[in-house]
Amino acid sequence: MKFDLRTLRALLAGDRHADKVVPPSGFTAQLTLFASGAMAFLAVFALALSLASGRLAQRWGDELARTATIRIVAPEDQRAQQTAAALAVLQTTPGIAQARALSDAEQQALLAPWFGSNLPLDSLPVPRLIEIVASEQGFDATGLRLRLAAEVPGAVLDDHGRWRAPLVSAAQRLRLVGWFVAGLILAAVAAMVTLAANAALAANAQVVAVLRLVGATDGYIAQAFVRRFTVRALIGSAMGVVLGMGAVWLLPSGGDMPSFLTGIGFQGAGWLVPLMLPIISAVVALLATAFAANRALRMLS
Amino acid sequence: MLRHNRCGEAGTGVIELENVAYSYGGGELLSDISVKLAPGSFHFLTGPSGAGKTTLLKLCYGALLPTAGYVRLFQTDVRSLERDDVAMMRRKIGVVHQDVQFLDHLSVIDNVALPLTVSGRHAEAAGPDLAELLNWVGLTNRADARPPELSGGERQRAALARAVIMSPDVVLADEPTGNIDWEMSQRLLTLLVELNRMGKTVLIATHDLALIRAAKAQVQSRVLRISNRRLQLAGADL
Numbered sequence: 001m002k003f004d005l006r007t008l009r010a011l012l013a014g015d016r017h018a019d020k021v022v023p024p025s026g027f028t029a030q031l032t033l034f035a036s037g038a039m040a041f042l043a044v045f046a047l048a049l050s051l052a053s054g055r056l057a058q059r060w061g062d063e064l065a066r067t068a069t070i071r072i073v074a075p076e077d078q079r080a081q082q083t084a085a086a087l088a089v090l091q092t093t094p095g096i097a098q099a100r101a102l103s104d105a106e107q108q109a110l111l112a113p114w115f116g117s118n119l120p121l122d123s124l125p126v127p128r129l130i131e132i133v134a135s136e137q138g139f140d141a142t143g144l145r146l147r148l149a150a151e152v153p154g155a156v157l158d159d160h161g162r163w164r165a166p167l168v169s170a171a172q173r174l175r176l177v178g179w180f181v182a183g184l185i186l187a188a189v190a191a192m193v194t195l196a197a198n199a200a201l202a203a204n205a206q207v208v209a210v211l212r213l214v215g216a217t218d219g220y221i222a223q224a225f226v227r228r229f230t231v232r233a234l235i236g237s238a239m240g241v242v243l244g245m246g247a248v249w250l251l252p253s254g255g256d257m258p259s260f261l262t263g264i265g266f267q268g269a270g271w272l273v274p275l276m277l278p279i280i281s282a283v284v285a286l287l288a289t290a291f292a293a294n295r296a297l298r299m300l301s
Numbered sequence: 302m303l304r305h306n307r308c309g310e311a312g313t314g315v316i317e318l319e320n321v322a323y324s325y326g327g328g329e330l331l332s333d334i335s336v337k338l339a340p341g342s343f344h345f346l347t348g349p350s351g352a353g354k355t356t357l358l359k360l361c362y363g364a365l366l367p368t369a370g371y372v373r374l375f376q377t378d379v380r381s382l383e384r385d386d387v388a389m390m391r392r393k394i395g396v397v398h399q400d401v402q403f404l405d406h407l408s409v410i411d412n413v414a415l416p417l418t419v420s421g422r423h424a425e426a427a428g429p430d431l432a433e434l435l436n437w438v439g440l441t442n443r444a445d446a447r448p449p450e451l452s453g454g455e456r457q458r459a460a461l462a463r464a465v466i467m468s469p470d471v472v473l474a475d476e477p478t479g480n481i482d483w484e485m486s487q488r489l490l491t492l493l494v495e496l497n498r499m500g501k502t503v504l505i506a507t508h509d510l511a512l513i514r515a516a517k518a519q520v521q522s523r524v525l526r527i528s529n530r531r532l533q534l535a536g537a538d539l
Contacts (some may be wrong), residue, residue, distance in 0.1 A: 211419060
């Protein structure tokens with residue numbers, strides 16, 4: 001079976017006469033539909049996982065990259081002075097949009113999960129924290145560290161890079177795994193369709209013999225099978241995608257506090273991505289059946 | 302009267318076999334076969350069971366390739382043909398087998414129209430011709446039946462209708478009367494003779510000598526006999 005525009009047009013247009021020559025396969029057809037649907041359902045979740053991981057990696061990357069913290073670790077009597085000095089340095093540092101020292105109440109709130117809300121901050125050597133929000137172009141962390149070392153000896157800059165990088169990397173890996181799983185599912189669709197097409201061709205060896213006897217070309221015979229399996233994969237996959245998208249839509253939302261698990265799903269244009277699955281499944285089925293049919297017809301000659 | 306290994310008429314043949322041999326499973330089934338079927342000729346191919354009649358017929362429509370020698374269909378060496386080209390050639394060669402194969406899920410009329418379907422010419426377009434053809438083979442009232450519902454004779458006539466619907470130049474029939482009674486055999490023979498009178502080349506493989514004798518009374522024909530892997534032209538001894 002050759003793949004040219006004419007063949008593709010014939011496949012898309014269909015031919016009710018040609019479709020009739022292959023006997024209906026009943027149970028096999030239902031199995032192919034079910035398997036395509038199940039694969040598409042799983043693929044929707046793999047895509048949802050992948051897209052959610054991508055969003056997470058993006059968010060962590062963006063949010064953490066634009067914030068940093070300075071700890072002022074100094075004796076009690078120098079803490080206020082060094083905090084002011086650090087803020088002065090920050091005011092003249094390019095790429096810093098905002099910098100402010102956290103109040104005692106804010107620091108207490110940060111420590112409350114570990115030490116409770118009645119922590120006497122005054123009596124403990126808790127370092128003063130300065131929150132930095134970077135501008136779009138960002139700041140030079142190395143340069144800032146050097147300036148702080150020279151002008152504010154008690155200041156320690158934490159740009160979150162130490163723990164941001166592995167988190168972002170993990171989320172990106174997870175996104176790749178999601179795409180890989182979706183690819184594997186499509187490969188499984190190809191394998192399943194190839195097996196089903198082989199079985200159908202073997203079961204219809206007599207039909208093939210009759211068609212050849214009356215002058216059918218291999219392309220014609222292959223097309224009759226290819227069209228059938230392509231349509232089954234398309235319909236099964238479309239049903240699986242609809243169910244999968246419905247299931248994803250029904251997943252609980254994290255509301256204003258999104259976390260990883262509650263964030264699995266699609267957002268905005270992301271909802272269009274799974275809609276491509278039926279088309280991709282149909283193309284995969286078309287190629288797999290054409291391959292199987294050509295191979296089987298060569299062996300049947 | 303027997304003439305060895307060089308059979309058929311002078312001139313260009315629609316099907317020509319030249320020094321053809323065919324081996325299968327290590328043994329030679331046919332050897333040094335040369336025959337030329339001229340347009341409009343009528344041939345019988347006879348010989349004992351297992352002599353290679355069906356094999357020779359399959360060589361004649363490109364279903365098998367010779368292990369030696371040349372088979373030319375309409376002046377084209379079959380070895381030079383792609384599989385799709387062979388399929389195109391088959392549209393010009395109608396074939397009727399003893400064990401007729403149909404698509405059992407289709408009606409008789411759809412089976413008869415199958416060559417039209419696979420060539421992209423749908424049965425609707427050939428409506429009157431198709432009806433006339435079914436009438437010619439006496440199957441008008443069985444048009445909507447399924448093949449398993451047909452008797453042996455009806456199956457053979459349906460197969461003949463399917464074989465000639467594309468108006469082929471050649472009709473090859475392999476033991477077409479093998480499974481049917483004498484009366485039905487005569488009816489089928491009459492149809493084949495009619496086809497020959499329309500200018501079609503006919504080759505019938507049969508071991509039914511009575512059928513050959515009956516045909517000789519109706520049409521000028523040649524009888525080819527396969528004996529000891531070789532083809533001979535049989536004569537008055539039939």
